[in-house]
Amino acid sequence: MADRRGYTGWGRTAPTVARPATAADPAQLAEVIEAARAAGRGLIARGLGRSYGDAAQNAGGTVLELTGFDDISSIAADGSVTCGAAVSIDSLLARTLPRGWFVPVTPGTRFVSLAGAVSADVHGKNHHRDGSLASHLSGLELVDGLGVHRSLTPADPLFWGVVGGMGLLGILTSVTLRLRPVRSGRLVVRTSRTRDLQDTMQVLAEADRQAPYTVAWVDCLAAGRRLGRGVVTAGTHSEDDGLDARPRQPLPLPAGLPGNLLNRHTVAAFNELYYRAARPGVARLPYWQYFYPLDALAGWNRLYGRAGFVQYQFVTADPADVEWVIAALRQHGAASFLAVLKRFGPGNPAPLSFPAAGWTLAVDIPAALPGLAGLLDRFDERIAAAGGRVYLAKDSRLGRAAFRAMYPRLPEWSSLRDQADPHRVFVSDLSRRLAL
Amino acid sequence: VIDSLGAPESVLVLGGTSEIGTALIEQFRTSGRLRRVVLAARPSALRDQLSSRLAGQLAEVRTVDFDATDLDRIGETMRACLDDADIDVVVIAAGVLPDNEEALRRPAVAVEAAQVNYVAAMAALLHAADALRRQGHGVLVVLSSVAAERPRAANFVYGSTKAGLDSVSRGLAEQLRGSGVTLLTVRPGFVRTRMTAGMAPAPFSTDPTTVARAIAENLRGPSRVIWVPGLLRWVMLALRAMPAAVFRRLPQ
Numbered sequence: 001m002a003d004r005r006g007y008t009g010w011g012r013t014a015p016t017v018a019r020p021a022t023a024a025d026p027a028q029l030a031e032v033i034e035a036a037r038a039a040g041r042g043l044i045a046r047g048l049g050r051s052y053g054d055a056a057q058n059a060g061g062t063v064l065e066l067t068g069f070d071d072i073s074s075i076a077a078d079g080s081v082t083c084g085a086a087v088s089i090d091s092l093l094a095r096t097l098p099r100g101w102f103v104p105v106t107p108g109t110r111f112v113s114l115a116g117a118v119s120a121d122v123h124g125k126n127h128h129r130d131g132s133l134a135s136h137l138s139g140l141e142l143v144d145g146l147g148v149h150r151s152l153t154p155a156d157p158l159f160w161g162v163v164g165g166m167g168l169l170g171i172l173t174s175v176t177l178r179l180r181p182v183r184s185g186r187l188v189v190r191t192s193r194t195r196d197l198q199d200t201m202q203v204l205a206e207a208d209r210q211a212p213y214t215v216a217w218v219d220c221l222a223a224g225r226r227l228g229r230g231v232v233t234a235g236t237h238s239e240d241d242g243l244d245a246r247p248r249q250p251l252p253l254p255a256g257l258p259g260n261l262l263n264r265h266t267v268a269a270f271n272e273l274y275y276r277a278a279r280p281g282v283a284r285l286p287y288w289q290y291f292y293p294l295d296a297l298a299g300w301n302r303l304y305g306r307a308g309f310v311q312y313q314f315v316t317a318d319p320a321d322v323e324w325v326i327a328a329l330r331q332h333g334a335a336s337f338l339a340v341l342k343r344f345g346p347g348n349p350a351p352l353s354f355p356a357a358g359w360t361l362a363v364d365i366p367a368a369l370p371g372l373a374g375l376l377d378r379f380d381e382r383i384a385a386a387g388g389r390v391y392l393a394k395d396s397r398l399g400r401a402a403f404r405a406m407y408p409r410l411p412e413w414s415s416l417r418d419q420a421d422p423h424r425v426f427v428s429d430l431s432r433r434l435a436l
Numbered sequence: 437v438i439d440s441l442g443a444p445e446s447v448l449v450l451g452g453t454s455e456i457g458t459a460l461i462e463q464f465r466t467s468g469r470l471r472r473v474v475l476a477a478r479p480s481a482l483r484d485q486l487s488s489r490l491a492g493q494l495a496e497v498r499t500v501d502f503d504a505t506d507l508d509r510i511g512e513t514m515r516a517c518l519d520d521a522d523i524d525v526v527v528i529a530a531g532v533l534p535d536n537e538e539a540l541r542r543p544a545v546a547v548e549a550a551q552v553n554y555v556a557a558m559a560a561l562l563h564a565a566d567a568l569r570r571q572g573h574g575v576l577v578v579l580s581s582v583a584a585e586r587p588r589a590a591n592f593v594y595g596s597t598k599a600g601l602d603s604v605s606r607g608l609a610e611q612l613r614g615s616g617v618t619l620l621t622v623r624p625g626f627v628r629t630r631m632t633a634g635m636a637p638a639p640f641s642t643d644p645t646t647v648a649r650a651i652a653e654n655l656r657g658p659s660r661v662i663w664v665p666g667l668l669r670w671v672m673l674a675l676r677a678m679p680a681a682v683f684r685r686l687p688q
Contacts, residue, residue, distance in 0.1 A: 004572075006616060013440030013656070016573040017616030041571070059437060059522075059616060060572030307656070310440050367656075373441040373467055396440035399469055429437050429573075432522070433445070 007057035010050050010301050012308035013367050013396050016059035016429055024068040029171055030147035033425055036062040037145075042427030045171050047113030048088060051120065052311045053396030054429035055166050061427055066115055069173050075101055079179035080138060085115035085172040090247075093287075098243050101179035102287070104136035108340075110247070110292050115172040120393035121164035121353040125213035125235065125291070128345045132355050134163040135348060139176035144169065145421025161416030164353035166392055168431055169420040184238035185245025187213070187290045190282050193275065197228025197323050200341060201359070207234035208343055213290075218339040219271045220329050220363065221264070228326050230341065231278040235290050247288035250298035261303050262366060267335035294338075304366050310396055312376055313362035315344055315355060316388035322359050325379055329363065332375050336363040351409035351416075354391040362394065373397065380406075392430065403434045410436075437524060437573055442655045443467035444524035444575075448517050450502060450560050451530030452477035453486060455629040456579060459648035460527060461490065471495040474517050476502035477530075504530045504556035505548065514563035525655070526564040527577040528557050528601075533631045539593045546593045553597035558604045565608055565617065572616040575655055578605040582625045582640075582663070585672045586683070609659035620654055622647065623672075624664040639687075640668050 008015045021036075021043075023029040036043035041061030049056060057063060069084035072095050079101055083092060089103055090110040096102070107122040118140065123132040130136070140152045140162055150170070152159040162169050190211070194200040200216050207214040211234035218230040294300050301309070316322065322341065329336060340362045347356040365372060380402040383390065389406035390398055404410060414436075430436070438444045444464055449457035452475030464470045473490055477483045479501055491497045502513050517523075534549040561578060568574035580602040583595035602621060609619035626632060626641035642664050650664045663669040675683065 004614070004616075006614065011440060014438060015616065016437065017614070018572055053440060054437070058572075060570055308440070367440055373443060376441075377468065397443070433437050433439060 005063070007046070007049075007063060008308070009053045009055065009057070009396060011052040011310055011367065011396055012301055012304070013310065014054055014429065016054075016057050018058045018061050018063040021062050021064050022067055023064065026143050026149055026173055029064075029143045029173070032062070032064055033143065033145065033147050033171070037423055037425045042425055044426060044428040045115060045167050047086060047116035048111050050109055050112050050116065052394045054433065055120075055393060056116070057429050058427055059429055059432075064171060066113060066171075075099060075179065079181060080176060081179055082139070082174055082176040083114050084174055085141075086113050088113055089117070094246070096179055097182075097185055097245065097287075100181055100183065100243060102182040102237070104178060104180050105130060105133045106291055108292065109295055110288065111295065114175040114177075115167075118163060118172060118175055119165060119167045121348070121350055121355075122393070123344070123355045125215045125342065127355055128208045128214065128343050129212050131345060131348060132353060133177075134160075134350060134353065136178050137163070137175065138178060140172060141174040142170040142172050142420070145423055145425040150420070158416055158420055160348075160350040161413055161420065163348070163350040164392075165350075165413065165417070166352070166430060166436070167428065168426045168436060169417055170426065182237045183243075184241040185243050185287050186238040186241040186284050187235040187287055188238050188282060189233050189235045189285050189290055191278055192232045192280050193278055194230050194232060196225055197326060200228055200230040200232065201319055201322075203232045204341065204343055207232055210234065211236050214342070216341040217274070218326065218341045218361070219275055220326050220334075220336045220339045221268045221271055227330060228323065229275065231275060233290070235285075238284060241284060245286040245288070247286070247292070248296065250295055253297060253299045253302055257303065261305065262335065264333055264335040305368075307366065307368035309364050309366050310372070310376075311362055311364050311394040312379065313360060313391040313394045314379065314383045314388055315358050315360040315391075316383055316386045317356070317358035318386050319359055321382060321386050321388065322361050324382065325361060328375065328378070329365075332369075332371065334363075334365050334369055334372070334375065336365055338362070338364040351413035352392065352407060354389065354393070356389070358388065362391075377402070395430070398434065400433075400435050437522070438575065438655060439469060442652070443469035444655065445469055446472040446474075446521070446523050447525040447527065448474040448476065448523045448564070449527045449529055450476045450517075450557075451504075451528070452499065452502070453480060453482045454529035454531070454579075455644040456624075456627065456647050457527050457529040458486060459644035460577075460651055463645075463648040463652045464525070465493065472497075472521070474498045474500060474523070476500040476513060476517050478503055502530070504552040507551065507556060507559065510556060510559045511563060514560055514567070518564065518567040522571050523567070523574060525575045525577060526568065527579070528561050528564070529579050530557060530560070531579065531631075534593050536591050536593050549593055550597050550600070553594070554600040557601050561601075561604065561608065565612065565619075568617040569612070569615045574617050576608075576617065576619040577651055578602075578619065578621050580605060580621050580623045582623050582668055582672060584623065586676055589684075606661065612659065618657070618659045620651060620659065621661045622651060622664065623661060623668070625668050640665055640671065
């Protein structure tokens, strides 16, 4: 393995260089942890690199590339399955869906490791009904900062430090979760078009009462009264259609694309087309088309060119904040190719878990956009004042003070971390930036 | 670390009272992320004034005594600047502008300029590069000059010291590829500062704030050479290719 390697998150910003390491079993892991402690710049585990920002990189230190730990147990009658922490949702579904089991919660890509999913406490389109991933976990295996193997259940306080803890309490080696029984690999999806943001929110809230999976794509560039118009999709697992719904292999992104492919004009044109193409009505879609539309294009993050992009995702209880942010984005000329709105149900006991009752908006913005830093700082201020927060798995630029205002339970988490990792072996660029 | 939008948390300025260095600190401060500044400079009232002003604005301000003519102590000084915590940006801004006429009469003036602008700056740069390479991230900013490009009768002593530094800087930038560290070689035109006070501004003159802004805007991305103002890149391209007989006739 190369002596040093450059790492970035999915947004391809803020590259730093670290020593890569691997480990095949917990004993080797303990050695890697000890070596990283001796070398002085710490260690962070990296799964499939889908965090957008700097959560899975560690400048000058060690990055553990989680490649072993890929066993999947047999599925118990209640749907429980124990997986190596490096298992991806993609490979888990390939094993379990033919047997009639689906993952309880999935983010917008199936190419995440379970260790990463737990560490970010991921949510999906069913958060309003089923909560985040943590609600479906029954056990975690972890090697902590002292090299000690720990088995955690939701009854252990440390469990809730690991959930949403961004990998800073230890290296996860296995995850036990309860799967959801399904009869089909397809979903019945109802699509509606909305006129403006208020309409989008109303339709979304109504859909939440009927369907387990709901989400809205929002047009942040539509002018005037149409601002915030969107397409709401509400999905339910189909009762028939069979279980053989193997996903299509991702297509590679063509080489030699210009760097500024996603600009204000192309995105406005895309938004218009997408809005018009969304046929209101009911369709049956394979699960991968419904949950993972972007996985169809491998490396779509390269569309933003060399400068990369940031994703800003926040949650707030007040719908007026969402409207204000969308209006400010449009005024600034921030073309967001992807703007996704979703209503969250209540949060969970993890001090650093992101979801909380209210509205969450996620927008992708080219990092080179002039004035972006100041714009997002203004958003932070308003979101923090409203008791909301931004999602660390997406973040690459939050300031320390704003972070502390958004996550007031940080001291609780820090004391859990001090139990699991008293010497602060686990370090990432994110933990340095936010003084975690 | 420098965040995804190019805001650093910490900066070390060698030649800590230089106006470009000060302007750069101001520029970084506007992001609200800058927390720590290390000023390496000779003890002076100006240094104290600057550090106490910054102490009211930032979490941590340190001063380190740095004398560019004391070549034996540069390693020790750089360790004092860099050893206790990560530094995101290191600015090599120590420099003098010798009077070319005087240097012709007293070559010791030229020797001292070479020591400060080239020898000491190179030593400091190499120490800083080593520290940043170990931390796996960071940006080195080297203040070269447009005078490094083509020697002129009026200021070739200064020009040659900057040419030496410029060459080290660009070579080091190549050597640093893949290390996580990038290097900006900055070639301003005539900058209106204390150092140039009383001199008639040359064409394409600029000011410290403009230079600082150009540096801040290029903090992300690969190593590169920055001209300030940017038009100088093309002007100098033409001047470099110009026959000596024509070049000589240009206004000095």
